[in-house]
Amino acid sequence: MKRRHFLQTTGLATGSLLLPQWTRAAAALAAKDPLAVARKKQLADAALNAATKLGATYADVRIGRYLNQSVSTREQKVEGVSSTESYGAGIRVIAGGAWGFFATNELTPDSIARAAAQAVAIAKANAKIQTEPVVLAPQKGVGETAWRTPIRTNGFAVPLADKVDRLLAANAAALKAGANFVNSQLFLVNEQKYFASTDGSYIDQDIHRIWPTFLATVTDPKTGRFQTRRSISAPSGRGYEYLDADPRHKLAPVGDTTVRYTDSYDLIEDATLAAQQAKAKVSAKSVLAGQYDLVLDPSHLWLTIHESIGHATELDRVLGYEANYAGTSFATLDKWKSGNFQYGHGRVNFFADKTQPGSLGAVGYDDEGVPTKRWPIIKDGILVGYQKTRDQAHIVGQAESDGCSYSQHWSDVQFQRMPNVSLEPGPAPLAPAELIKNVERGVYIIGDGSFSIDQQRYNFQFGGQLFYEIKNGQIAGMLRDVSYQSNTQEFWNSCSAICDRRDYALGGAFNDGKGQPPQISAVSHGSATARFDKVNVINTARRI
């Protein structure tokens, strides 16, 4: 049977495909017809052999089938359903000491060999101005192997009506609880990736991710003011079972705040609370700017970790490869080599991994065939590690990749992307309510909001979803117009308490952007609730 290959319908500008604005339901004709592993191996070998024959000293091929589904609703209407599938292969080679890459959606031995030849030609053209020949850390071939996300229910197999009903039920709950508007979305991703390289690896992986989210808005026509509260769900490396609202994975609210979630999410409960809280925000007290002790929930702290630890310790940034776009990093090699750079307080320990169950970064192998692992980034407050790919290890005198290579799609070249980077919970028993008892003047922040950080990761500013004033160890009501500003090193050295493992939860981003042309990746960051002393809080209210 003749195979159909499809492109994603995410083109922009003039070249974009015209789909109706109000609904984007795209079918994937090949959805029931995935390639067999034996066929993928045959195609991969065609690419690797062609590249080697033309002078490549290394080659890898990624044959990808990418499924994406999203359902968007507002109030009691379905705004759009999108289901896309994309098949194709990307071939990366080293020739003349330079990288070359070419992608094709034609999956025949001939066309994939032609694409390999194009990749070699590009590498050879690039080699003319290459002054740092690519050197790869050794990676022993792993032969033929497979890995899959341990899901219980494949969201793609769940009827569309179930997804629509869940979102509309959440919207109804929010409207009933006082929201004037509510927009909700469910995103599902399934990456079926086959990787092969001239090192002798043939790796078949089946990776799943899910993200339910919404935004509830309350307007006050009398004043013209409006306030919003976004869901505090985390995107997750799980199947559809993540939406089961398993009560075992709820964390009780501190005082009159909100329910928090760990490994399972209650969409309807959170939507109800969101509407009530957005309403309360309209008349909440505007924060008085000044220094406060901050108590940050994992649903908020993940983003501060992402920006100030995760991005700062990406080795490509440190080395200057991202200087033109994402920037460089203050966490320079001399600080790492010194062995005594006090990145944070001694109680602060960060680890990187691509192995945590339920995390967005969890895979068996990265996109250059390196088995995944866990390793320290900050130990007892000291910078001890970075995030590396195979072509970076030798630059810092190391012989091993950390398994951080990723590409968003078969048609994009892989490069260094952030693994999960997480804060170790505190070793001594401590719950958020006990932590707050010791805060005299503080702000308790739940949920992520506005975020911005400079190109070397020193100065940052973060907002949130829910802000509660803490007075003499008690929650003393809701605040609004809150953002905090700090400097990365100062902030992490001001960390004065971290709750224990019982409070540990993952937050994360489905669409972390980096690179030129920009690529997205999904990454989680775990933490327990933590306290930071004397942080500068600004008031963001303005009049126009």
Next chain:
Amino acid sequence: MSLLSESEARAILQKTLSFSKADECQVSLSGARAGNLRFARNTVSTSGGSDTLSLAVTSSLGRKSGAATINEFDDASLERAVRSAEELARLSPENPEFMPAIGPQTYLEPQAHFEATAKVTQEDRVRWAAASIGHCKERKLTAAGYLSDSARFSALANSKGLFGYQRRTDIDFSVTTRTEDGRGSGYALADFNDASRLDAGGVTAIAARKALQSREARAIEPGKYTVILEPSAGVTLVNLMLNAMNARLTDEGRSFLSKAGGASRVGEKIVDERVNLWTDPMNAELPGNKWGSDGRAQRRTDWIQGGVVKNVGYTRFWAKQQGRDENAAPPPAFGRSIMGGTDTPLDALIKGVKRGVLVTRLWYIRAVDPQTLLYTGLTRDGTFFVENGEIKFPVKNFRFNESPVIMLNNLEALGRPQRVENSLIPPMVLRDFTFSSLSDAV
């Protein structure tokens, strides 16, 4: 072959429509040949190419719709795509905001295709990168840059007789140059439709000069300053304001244009009377597209005229809901701002500033409060203190918290517009721009 002619595209679209059994069918076809080259540490890092052609079919049954995409073009594949879209339409929920397909449109004819860009090769990209790297090496600077080019076409047709075809080329180049000691950084960029206008070495020279001038930056107190925003610094804030000028959000009371009592600021003066902001597909320096995301013809639209909000963007549904003619109500804008200015060059603008800060680039701009359109972000890659009309010394970067609405109310002077990031933006002198903290980043 990804770049089809008008007649080739029309034949595929008509063949596809002929298979339709739905109440309505819309088809669009697009193709692109694109390449890019990235360099850093004064050497090439990654580059790649792609050649793509794809077709999307949207079928409607009553108020239910489904869409399918495909990139094979034999008759059987085209028919299968149509059947799939129809099957999905049957399975989809009814959309209460369904709008019937649009009828034939009279499209303007922007000239956005240039053969010089369509013929760019990998060797050309390497040559441009080499010019940039060479300029930096001579000055003991380190270059990191990105070059991308594309030639595209798109075509659309529907069962109501709509047909359109357009093609365009684009080339974008940007470079960041850093001193070897990491204490100076400069940035410059250029984008054109015609690749023959790209002077990678010239763009790099601007970035290199800024890098060398920005060493030994001094810290000055954050606070309210007069700023000179170069076009590369002002472009994002202007486009964010334009994109937020949305009729539905305004009418629903959740926009910066919403007012107490359900009223809006449309028709009111919201910024300095010298501010004029429009979009125009026929601008020769910034040729646009024939149609927008819903197929309606693109026309010149004045969004702000003499400081007054003249228009907000309407989807077809919202135009109907509000009793407006969908062909008269402009579709929501997405970037491609044209902001009026003067003939004053940047240097002359600087000469008129008694005390202020010259900003090359604003970075990591994120919304803080949609009610006031407050944004935060940072200066980057060339920030200088200006006194008595002269650049005196480089200063450390700042974080800002500012609304483009407040900023454009505090307008002192405008300069000569320049094309940056697919917009035409003048340099702007603005008083009382809010810098809220210092950054150590270079």
